[in-house]
Structure formats: C-alpha cells, structure tokens
Amino acid sequence: MTWFNVATTSDLVDNSGVCVLVNGQQIALFSLTITGQNQLFAIDNFDPIGQANVLARGITGSIGDRLVVASPLYKQHFDLHNGQCIEMPEISVGVYPVQRQEQTIWIQLKSSQPRAETKMEAMV
Amino acid sequence: MTASQHILVVGNGMVGHHFVEQLRATAPTATITVLCGEPQLAYDRVYLSSVFTGKDRAELALTSEQHYREQGIKYHLNCWVSRIEPQSKTVFTANGENYHYDKLVLATGSYPFVPPIPGHQQEHCLVYRKLDDLTAIAHSAQDSQTGVIIGGGLLGLEAANALRQLGLTTHVVEFAPQLMAVQLDVAGGQLLTQKITALGLGVHTGKTTQAIVAGDECRYRLEFSDGSFLETDLVVFSAGIRPYDALAKDAGLAIGAKGGIIINDYCQTSQQDIYAIGECALWQNQLFGLVAPGYQMARVAASHLTGQALRFQGADMSTRLKLLGVEVGSIGDAHARTPGAQCLTYQDPIRQIYKKLVLNDSGDKLLGAVLVGDTAEYDTLLQYFLNALPLPAAPESLILPQLNANTPTLSADLLPDHAMLCSCHNVTKGDIVASIEQGHVELASIKRCTKASTGCGGCAALLKSVVDTELTLRGVAVNNHLCEHFAYSRQALLHLVQVEQLTTFEQLLQRYGQGQGCDVCKPTVASILASVWNEYILDNKHVALQDTNDTFLANMQKDGSYSVVPRIAGGEISSAKLLVLAQVADDFQLYCKITGGQRIDLFGARLEQLPLIWRRLVDAGFETGHAYGKSLRTVKSCVGSTWCRYGVQDSVGQAISIESRYKGLRSPHKIKMAVSGCTRECAEAQSKDIGVIATENGWNLYVCGNGGMRPRHADLFATDLDTPTLIRYIDRILMFYIRTADRLQRTSVWLEKLEGGLDYLRQVIIDDSLGLAAELEKQMAGLVNSYACEWQRTLDDPEALKRFRHFVNSPEGDSNILFVQERGQIRPATLEEKQQQQRIPVTMIESEEITHDMV
Numbered sequence: 016m017t018w019f020n021v022a023t024t025s026d027l028v029d030n031s032g033v034c035v036l037v038n039g040q041q042i043a044l045f046s047l048t049i050t051g052q053n054q055l056f057a058i059d060n061f062d063p064i065g066q067a068n069v070l071a072r073g074i075t076g077s078i079g080d081r082l083v084v085a086s087p088l089y090k091q092h093f094d095l096h097n098g099q100c101i102e103m104p105e106i107s108v109g110v111y112p113v114q115r116q117e118q119t120i121w122i123q124l125k126s127s128q129p130r131a132e133t134k135m136e137a138m139v
Numbered sequence: 140m141t142a143s144q145h146i147l148v149v150g151n152g153m154v155g156h157h158f159v160e161q162l163r164a165t166a167p168t169a170t171i172t173v174l175c176g177e178p179q180l181a182y183d184r185v186y187l188s189s190v191f192t193g194k195d196r197a198e199l200a201l202t203s204e205q206h207y208r209e210q211g212i213k214y215h216l217n218c219w220v221s222r223i224e225p226q227s228k229t230v231f232t233a234n235g236e237n238y239h240y241d242k243l244v245l246a247t248g249s250y251p252f253v254p255p256i257p258g259h260q261q262e263h264c265l266v267y268r269k270l271d272d273l274t275a276i277a278h279s280a281q282d283s284q285t286g287v288i289i290g291g292g293l294l295g296l297e298a299a300n301a302l303r304q305l306g307l308t309t310h311v312v313e314f315a316p317q318l319m320a321v322q323l324d325v326a327g328g329q330l331l332t333q334k335i336t337a338l339g340l341g342v343h344t345g346k347t348t349q350a351i352v353a354g355d356e357c358r359y360r361l362e363f364s365d366g367s368f369l370e371t372d373l374v375v376f377s378a379g380i381r382p383y384d385a386l387a388k389d390a391g392l393a394i395g396a397k398g399g400i401i402i403n404d405y406c407q408t409s410q411q412d413i414y415a416i417g418e419c420a421l422w423q424n425q426l427f428g429l430v431a432p433g434y435q436m437a438r439v440a441a442s443h444l445t446g447q448a449l450r451f452q453g454a455d456m457s458t459r460l461k462l463l464g465v466e467v468g469s470i471g472d473a474h475a476r477t478p479g480a481q482c483l484t485y486q487d488p489i490r491q492i493y494k495k496l497v498l499n500d501s502g503d504k505l506l507g508a509v510l511v512g513d514t515a516e517y518d519t520l521l522q523y524f525l526n527a528l529p530l531p532a533a534p535e536s537l538i539l540p541q542l543n544a545n546t547p548t549l550s551a552d553l554l555p556d557h558a559m560l561c562s563c564h565n566v567t568k569g570d571i572v573a574s575i576e577q578g579h580v581e582l583a584s585i586k587r588c589t590k591a592s593t594g595c596g597g598c599a600a601l602l603k604s605v606v607d608t609e610l611t612l613r614g615v616a617v618n619n620h621l622c623e624h625f626a627y628s629r630q631a632l633l634h635l636v637q638v639e640q641l642t643t644f645e646q647l648l649q650r651y652g653q654g655q656g657c658d659v660c661k662p663t664v665a666s667i668l669a670s671v672w673n674e675y676i677l678d679n680k681h682v683a684l685q686d687t688n689d690t691f692l693a694n695m696q697k698d699g700s701y702s703v704v705p706r707i708a709g710g711e712i713s714s715a716k717l718l719v720l721a722q723v724a725d726d727f728q729l730y731c732k733i734t735g736g737q738r739i740d741l742f743g744a745r746l747e748q749l750p751l752i753w754r755r756l757v758d759a760g761f762e763t764g765h766a767y768g769k770s771l772r773t774v775k776s777c778v779g780s781t782w783c784r785y786g787v788q789d790s791v792g793q794a795i796s797i798e799s800r801y802k803g804l805r806s807p808h809k810i811k812m813a814v815s816g817c818t819r820e821c822a823e824a825q826s827k828d829i830g831v832i833a834t835e836n837g838w839n840l841y842v843c844g845n846g847g848m849r850p851r852h853a854d855l856f857a858t859d860l861d862t863p864t865l866i867r868y869i870d871r872i873l874m875f876y877i878r879t880a881d882r883l884q885r886t887s888v889w890l891e892k893l894e895g896g897l898d899y900l901r902q903v904i905i906d907d908s909l910g911l912a913a914e915l916e917k918q919m920a921g922l923v924n925s926y927a928c929e930w931q932r933t934l935d936d937p938e939a940l941k942r943f944r945h946f947v948n949s950p951e952g953d954s955n956i957l958f959v960q961e962r963g964q965i966r967p968a969t970l971e972e973k974q975q976q977q978r979i980p981v982t983m984i985e986s987e988e989i990t991h992d993m994v
C-alpha cells in the first residue's frame with residue numbers, strides 16, 4: 016500500500032468532486048462540508064453502469080444517512096463510504112483511503128509494482 | 140406429481156414458456172422436457188412488429204438457452220412433433236426421435252389461416268406469425284413497392300403497419316364491410332377506416348378476393364368478386380388463425396366442432412394425462428387468441444400438476460391497442476348483443492373520436508364499450524365492466540370530453556380486492572394491498588415485489604392511483620415534496636427564496652431542509668435562485684448545485700465527452716459564421732449535426748477542449764445556446780415575409796428579437812418557442828411552449844404546446860396582437876409559469892394542472908385578475924437586463940476555467956474517450972471497438988507520462 020500525493024486543497028471544489036490520475040488510475044475526489052466539518056472521499060471515477068469516467072462530475076448529497084454521489088449519466092447513486100450503488104446494490108465502485116496534510120491531499124492505493132520514477136512518498 | 144415424473148411440453152411459444160416457468164417455480168425438481176418447433180426458444184410474439192421499427196430480434200427473447208440449462212429444463216429446438224401415442228405415452232417427432240412422458244402438455248398455439256384462393260401458393264404470398272415470417276416478409280419487400288394485407292382484423296392491421304415500416308405502399312383488403320369487425324361496431328370501424336386512410340393506406344372493405352393472377356404494373360393482381368381489382372407485389376394473409384390441433388385429433392383427443400382441443404377447468408383434455416393450454420385449447424366452446432388468458436391456463440395447468448386446485452374460469456377479451464398510431468379500445472359486449480342492451484355514443488368528427496358505452500337494460504351497469512381515437516378512459520371503463528361496479532348517475536359523463544372538473548372519477552377505493560389491475564402479471568388490487576401491508580410504501584418496490592406494471596405498462600396509471608389511495612388510507616402522506624431533503628413543493632421554495640431574500644442553497648437547507656441535499660433538490664434550487672436573482676451560475680456558491688451540463692456549459696454524451704451548441708437565434712446564420720463553425724469543427728475534429736431546433740451541434744469535445752473551442756466561438760461573435768440548461772432553448776422561425784411569397788410578417792426578425800429577449804432565462808423545465816410568418820405554419824409554432832403566428836393584423840399567440848414524449852397542441856391565447864402587447868403577454872406568462880410550476884413540469888402539463896385552465900390564465904395575464912401583471916413584467920425586465928453570456932463570463936474567469944480539466948493533477952485527457960470514423964466523421968467507439976483499440980499499448984505510454992506530472 017502506498018500513499019500518493021494527488022492534489023492540493025486549492026484544486027478541490029467545495030461540496031463537489033474533481034478527478035485525479037493516480038498510477039494510471041482515474042479517481043474521483045470529493046470534498047464535502049458537513050456541519051462545518053470538511054470530509055474527503057476518494058472513489059473510482061469510472062461509472063460501471065454508464066461505462067464512462069464521469070463520477071467526479073456528479074452531484075453529491077445524502078440519501079437517508081448515506082453520503083452519496085449521483086452519476087451524471089443515468090443518476091444512480093453511489094455511497095461515498097463504501098462505493099455501493101444504492102439502486103443496484105450488487106454493483107460497487109472502489110473506495111480509497113484519503114487524507115489531508117496541510118495543503119496536500121494524499122490517496123492510498125495498492126500499487127503492486129510502484130515505478131521507480133514515480134515520486135511517491137510513504138506517509139507514516 | 141412426483142419428482143421422477145416426466146413432464147413433456149410440446150411447443151415453446153409464449154404460453155408454453157410461461158407454463159415451464161410456473162411449473163419450475165412450484166416444482167423445483169420436476170423433470171421437464173420441452174420440444175420446440177421453432178429454431179429458437181420462446182420470444183415475445185406480441186411485439187413481433189417492433190422489429191420493423193428497429194428493435195433487435197434478440198430483444199424479443201423471453202428466455203435463453205443458458206437460463207433453461209441453469210433451471211435444469213431439457214429442450215430440443217427445431218423439434219416438430221408428428222404423432223402422439225396416448226396408450227404408450229410416447230410422442231414421435233418428425234426427425235425420428237421419440238419421447239416418453241408421464242404428463243403431456245400441448246401448447247402448440249395456432250397457425251395463420253390462408254384462404255384457398257387460386258394463386259395463394261405463389262412466391263411473395265406470405266403469412267405473419269413467427270420470426271421466420273418476418274425474415275421472409277422483409278426479404279420479399281426488398282424487391283416490392285406495393286403490399287397488400289388480406290384481412291382487416293387486429294393482426295392484419297398490425298401486419299399493415301409492418302409493411303408500412305418497410306416503406307411499401309400498403310393496402311388492407313377486408314371481406315367484411317368494416318375493419319376489426321370482432322372488436323368494433325360499424326361506426327367505430329368506419330372511423331378507424333377514415334383514420335387509416337388518412338395515413339396513406341388503402342382500405343378496401345367488402346372485397347372478396349377470388350384469384351391472385353399476374354399483374355400489369357405490379358407482380359400480382361388481386362381479382363375481387365365484384366369485378367374490381369388491385370395490383371400488388373407482395374401479399375400477406377392475415378385472415379384469421381386456426382388452432383394447431385391436428386396432433387391431438389389424430390391421437391383421438393376430443394376436438395371442438397370448429398377446431399380446438401377441448402379442455403376442462405383444469406386444462407385437461409379428454410385424456411387426463413394430457414393438458415392443452417394457450418391458443419390451441421378450447422374451453423366452453425371458446426378459443427382465446429390473446430396472451431393473458433393463455434398465461435392463466437399455464438398457471439392453472441402448472442397448479443393442477445402440483446396438486447393445487449386453481450381453475451380456469453374464462454377470460455376477458457377486452458383489448459386496447461395503438462395501431463398505426465391510432466388508439467382503439469374494445470371492452471366486453473362491443474356489439475350490444477346482450478338482450479335489452481342500450482347504447483350511449485359520443486362522436487366528434489373534428490377531432491375524429493368515437494366512443495360508445497353499452498349499458499344493461501336498467502342503465503346502471505357497463506356491458507361493453509368501443510373507443511376509437513382516444514382511449515384515455517379505457518382503464519376506468521374496464522374496471523366498471525370487470526367488477527360490475529354501479530355506474531355514476533350520468534354515465535355519459537364517463538366519455539364526454541372534460542369541459543369542466545365535474546367528470547366523475549373512479550375512486551380506487553371503490554374497487555373490490557379481486558379487481559384485476561395488471562392483466563399481464565395477474566396482479567389484483569388485493570395483491571397490491573397485501574404488499575403494502577408487508578411494508579412496501581413506494582411504487583417502485585411495490586412494482587418489484589408484485590411485478591405489477593412491469594409487462595405492457597398499460598396499467599401504470601391505475602396502479603399509481605390504487606397505491607396512492609391505499610397509502611393515504613393508511614395515513615402515509617402522498618405529497619408533492621421536492622425530495623427527502625425539503626418537505627416543500629418547488630413553488631413553495633420559490634416563495635421562500637423570494638420572501639426571505641435567500642441567495643444560497645445552504646441558507647435554504649439550513650432553514651427549511653434536512654440532510655445534505657441531492658441531485659434533485661440542488662439543481663432545482665439552483666434554477667430557482669437563477670430565476671429569482673440571475674447570478675452567474677458558476678459562482679462559487681452555486682457551482683456544486685448544478686447538473687454536470689450546467690457546470691460545464693455543455694451537454695454530456697454517453698461516453699463522458701460533450702457537445703457544443705452555440706446560439707443561432709431564429710435559425711439565421713451568415714456564411715461567415717458557418718465558416719467559423721466549420722473551421723472549429725475541423726480543427727477539433729468534432730462531429731457535426733443539424734439539430735431539430737434549427738441549429739448546429741458539434742459533438743465529441745473533451746472536457747479540457749471546451750474552453751479552447753468556446754474561446755474561438757465567442758471571439759467570432761457566438762454566444763452560448765443553453766442547450767444544457769432548463770431554460771430557453773430555441774425560437775424557431777420560418778423564412779417569413781422577407782422572402783416567402785405568402786409571408787405576412789417578418790417572422791425571422793420577430794424570432795430573433797424574442798430569442799434575444801429570453802435567452803438565458805432559467806425555468807422549471809426547458810422552454811421552446813417558434814414564430815411562423817403566416818398561417819401555413821412552417822415553423823411548427825403550435826407545438827411549442829410559446830408559439831407566434833403572423834396574421835394580416837399582427838400576431839396570434841399560442842401557449843403551452845409540446846412535442847416530445849406526449850405531444851400537445853398549443854392553445855390559442857390571444858389574436859392580432861401588436862408586438863409590444865405580444866411581448867408583454869409572453870413576459871407575464873413565462874414569469875407566472877416560473878413562479879408556479881413544479882420541478883421539471885413543461886408548460887403543457889402546467890396548464891393542464893392549473894385550476895381553471897386557459898380561461899384562468901387569460902384572466903391573470905390579460906385581465907390582471909391577481910394584480911400581478913406589473914410585478915411579473917418588472918421581474919422579467921430585471922432578468923432580461925442582467926443577462927450575460929455564461930461562456931463569455933467563464934472564459935474571463937481563471938477560477939472557473941480551472942474546472943475544465945479532466946484531471947486536476949495532469950494535463951492528460953480521458954483515455955476511455957475513443958472515436959472511430961463513420962460516414963466521414965467521428966462517432967464514439969463501441970465497447971468492443973474500445974477493447975480492440977486499447978490492446979494497442981496506448982495506456983502504457985500514458986501512464987509513463989503521468990508519473991512525471993505527479994505531485
């Protein structure tokens with residue numbers, strides 16, 4: 016497991032998503048402010064239902080207690096905590112640990128073969 | 140029945156297949172073998188014709204070989220049964236095999252009857268029943284110009300539609316004096332003939348074909364008994380169906396006088412180990428040529444085999460269909476043959492509607508009905524008929540046009556529990572109630588658990604009204620709340636925003652909402668804020684509320700790329716601007732298409748290309764076309780008096796000035812307008828939310844028209860207006876709509892729901908009955924004056940431009956957006972094409988590059 020430095024806080028859009036490229040993989044990064052507290056989420060950017068890389072461009076919100084993003088293509092909702100699709104629970108997208116340190120955002124990914132030239136730094 | 144018993148099913152049509160499914164569900168271990176005469180397993184015969192309108196054949200399949208294998212059902216395709224030997228319980232097939240059975244189920248259906256007219260056996264004389272027939276018809280149509288259907292019944296008209304879809308000049312020849320003689324009365328049949336003739340089909344009733352001989356102009360000539368004739372290249376017989384009962388007859392089973400395998404209430408034939416179901420079966424001297432009764436028989440036979448005691452009790456043969464775009468409904472005793480029956484009819488020759496109620500002698504029960512041209516009341520009437528409900532005091536009000544709100548409605552709580560709501564899946568009101576009692580409170584989950592309304596969908600409206608009524612009875616509120624986050628309607632929220640001068644979603648959520656919002660309330664509130672305050676929609680505080688299309692000021696396509704639609708007001712465009720569009724399209728390799736809204740759409744732009752493309756367009760004087768927003772789309776125009784010899788006013792000028800006035804206006808749903816230069820109406824203004832048609836004296840204003848899913852003709856609102864009055868009225872109407880409509884409610888539906896309707900709207904707008912007119916105009920003026928092109932703003936705003944990157948940490952684009960060439964332009968690659976392209980190590984190279992840009 017490796018932590019990747021993917022963005023700075025100025026790249027984020029509050030209550031919305033952006034997309035980052037990590038180790039060849041597209042990840043949607045969401046920054047939500049909930050009762051004054053900022054929370055970050057990282058899930059796959061690929062929408063398995065619409066078959067396109069678009070989840071970062073969805074609208075975030077809640078369904079009951081679950082924080083979700085709605086795919087901009089066909090509006091299915093994905094749980095930001097566990098990646099599960101609310102309408103089709105048998106479908107899920109990947110979720111990844113994410114952290115902020117000062118201005119820097121880090122995402123943790125399994126990288127079986129880290130490349131030598133990749134500037135990744137292990138945190139902790 | 141024991142697990143070791145062998146159930147053999149002959150025929151795998153719709154009913155045979157349904158039987159297998161039912162039996163498997165109740166007897167998971169039974170040994171089942173299916174002998175299927177056709178080359179594929181069961182498919183949806185009812186929707187056969189949809190193949191001609193573009194549906195894939197494979198989509199008709201009701202099951203798959205894999206599914207049968209998984210269910211442990213043995214099957215043999217192309218396996219025609221030629222003989223049954225009841226003594227030894229064996230069936231023999233045409234290809235020389237034999238199968239032993241413990242119980243035999245005949246589901247052989249029926250075959251098209253071909254009258255023995257001399258010449259009927261020639262090439263290009265076909266029938267219409269199976270998938271193979273489709274192939275033959277399509278093949279023959281390739282070198283035919285004209286086609287004739289012999290038989291003007293339900294299936295004949297269905298077949299006529301198919302020929303028309305294939306582009307043939309189509310005729311229907313019927314021996315009876317009218318079309319659909321089984322389902323319709325004479326007047327209904329006549330109206331149907333008129334409507335079908337108006338569609339360009341030839342209808343020839345009262346014609347008996349005597350011979351099919353060689354033709355002069357076409358391949359064949361049909362000679363009629365009255366000496367007249369008709370030439371055609373292709374003939375399809377649809378002169379009725381006959382049950383496939385020869386097998387049963389040869390095996391000594393009892394057969395009806397006019398054919399059909401006789402069955403009892405358990406669907407057993409005269410041999411108790413042999414069942415017959417579906418169209419081949421004759422119950423109480425009746426054949427059933429529809430799928431729902433067949434399904435009932437399938438359930439009955441399956442239940443009898445598993446030791447339960449369902450009985451077949453006959454079935455209702457009422458039908459509703461939409462043939463060739465003409466709505467037709469027939470219920471019960473359509474011909475009023477019941478002694479003492481009385482009829483109430485309504486005829487509207489202008490709108491071409493015919494409706495008839497058949498009542499019993501005391502006039503309080505419905506025995507039957509005929510509906511042609513408008514079947515809106517079908518569901519209600521069917522319930523009155525099936526459940527013998529007492530009719531309201533003035534039964535004619537059930538079919539009279541709804542001039543006022545006094546039409547009696549059939550309240551869902553009047554229906555008895557056994558009332559059949561969904562005949563496709565045999566779901567009664569009682570089943571719905573039971574599922575609600577098990578805790579289902581949402582329409583979607585009720586549908587999932589009962590299967591109601593998941594077949595033909597015809598019962599959707601009734602189902603909703605039953606569910607709503609039942610929920611209300613149980614104290615579950617049925618409401619117009621926007622979503623779980625706001626217990627208010629759109630109108631109420633707009634009021635709150637105005638009255639309390641709220642300018643952000645957060646303020647509104649904090650005071651009146653709960654949770655975090657969602658993809659329903661966020662865009663709705665964004666639209667309300669824009670309608671009221673008209674702030675820049677990509678402002679920091681609004682951007683996260685917008686649908687992706689609004690966020691990126693472009694329309695997302697299926698692959699995540701975008702389309703670009705610059706405004707081309709009134710459809711007028713100079714050659715210089717066309718050159719700019721062409722150049723931009725060429726430089727960015729975009730796909731070009733003329734839209735249905737008289738402008739040009741450029742497809743295949745990647746997110747990061749949008750600002751580059753728009754920089755070029757804005758510099759050349761283009762503005763955003765708002766193809767993405769719930770806002771004014773286009774004002775279509777015809778060429779008008781400037782060029783056209785009939786034009787009486789300058790429709791192009793008027794359209795351009797109206798379009799520039801309302802461009803950018805955010806509204807509950809999109810708004811479309813058009814201006815025609817004379818009464819010939821080439822701009823199709825009467826299908827628009829706002830339609831303007833020039834007269835000698837000014838402009839006629841039409842309102843609340845709609846194309847799309849449910850077209851509605853616009854209503855004439857006011858005549859011969861001068862331009863200032865015209866604009867004033869449009870200002871007021873639009874603003875009033877914006878204030879009072881529900882989320883995603885087009886003006887058409889809004890007007891239909893508006894209490895008092897068109898008259899009321901006229902009072903508010905023309906007579907100013909609410910004293911609102913000045914305020915509405917002022918509000919509109921505020922919006923008009925604060926218009927700014929969103930793309931212009933965005934290009935000038937580096938912060939906003941930051942969003943137009945696919946990755947915030949890399950300049951790369953999305954490697955999953957791939958195009959291939961088609962007809963000289965790009966189109967999105969299909970999944971298979973992508974897989975092929977991606978085998979080339981493109982992704983490798985990209986990920987190498989990325990590593991340098993990381994961090």
Ligand code: SRM
Pocket residue numbers: 694695696702704732733734735736737738739740766772773809811826827844845846847848849885
């Ligand atoms: C591009 C275009 C088709 C074309 O190539 O001709 C089009 C494309 C879309 N239409 Fe349309 N409609 C287009 C003209 C029409 C027309 C014809 C017209 O405007 O004269 C109609 C019928 C007229 C009407 O609306 O009353 C039309 C009725 C619809 C509807 C049904 C609306 C309804 O009330 O039933 C939808 C669905 C909706 O809005 O909910 C729809 C939705 C759409 C969407 C937004 C579907 C989607 O979500 O992806 C398409 C996206 C456009 C894009 O990506 O650029 N489109 N659409 C046309 C763009 C016109 C323009 O210049 O802006």
Ligand SMILES: Cc1cc2nc3c(=O)[nH]c(=O)nc-3n(C[C@H](O)[C@H](O)[C@H](O)COP(=O)(O)OP(=O)(O)OC[C@H]3O[C@@H](n4cnc5c(N)ncnc54)[C@H](O)[C@@H]3O)c2cc1C
Pocket residue numbers: 149150151152153154155156174175176177184185186187188218219220221246247248249267268269294297383386416417418419427428429430431433460
């Ligand atoms: C174009 C069209 C439109 C229709 N529209 C409607 C509609 O809108 N609503 C409606 O309710 N109904 C409609 N119908 C009628 C509906 O399709 C039938 O009622 C239904 O298919 C009957 O099912 P079935 O299983 O009894 O017969 P079928 O579906 O005909 O199946 C019988 C099967 O048995 C096979 N078979 C026969 N004899 C043998 C044998 N000796 N050995 C092996 N196999 C054999 C046949 O090849 C066939 O595959 C329509 C029919 C057509 C053709």
Ligand code: SF4
Pocket residue numbers: none
């Ligand atoms: S009709 Fe409109 S919505 Fe449907 S495919 Fe065509 S453009 Fe898209």
Ligand code: FES
Pocket residue numbers: 560561562563564591592593594595596597598599
């Ligand atoms: S009647 Fe066809 S789905 Fe209900």
